[in-house]
Amino acid sequence: DTAVSQTPKYLVTQMGNDKSIKCEQNLGHDTMYWYKQDSKKFLKIMFSYNNKELIINETVPNRFSPKSPDKAHLNLHINSLELGDSAVYFCASSQLAGGFTDTQYFGPGTRLTVL
């Protein structure tokens, strides 16, 4: 069983389009994250939710909107896609009981290419 899954694995789209990436975890964790990894492999946190509540919101354009329908799911919707949004997006989850320093479990990533 996959612990943290993301769909789709690859996403190729035109500038200006709106797209969503879905993430699900079956680990029973309270906390989920979205990270962006750029072409130089630099990994930066974007958002974090705990039990459907937003707890980290980094300096991210408001074109990016996370949605957590329940604590096992955290989806990322991106409006008006730009070339600079091309990256690999990783979802992760952890327990919050130990804070953010509890082990984070990462999904396989979604490679977004904006043309």
Place this chain on the structure above:
Amino acid sequence: AQSVTQLGSHVSVSEGALVLLRCNYSSSVPPYLFWYVQYPNQGLQLLLKYTSAATLVKGINGFEAEFKKSETSFHLTKPSAHMSDAAEYFCAVSETSYDKVIFGPGTSLSVIP
């Protein structure tokens, strides 16, 4: 503010040789420190973490790291490299358990047969 630097964006070692990946951190308090590994086309996986217990931390796959406060370092080592160790390695820091984890820029490890 907390930050992480990793000396050497790319390291090559021969199979069977010592692996040494360097990580230095900046933190105003004793931090939590992590090493994560990313195999090609996969997500990150925790190798080991330091949480103010023993300064020498043993992780999975034969890796270990030593926390040296005087040097603000947390270098990752493995006595003998395997081909399967070829991957991207990320050092990360968090000042408290409720601060977000900050990742370093990563070091790509190549293992030469």
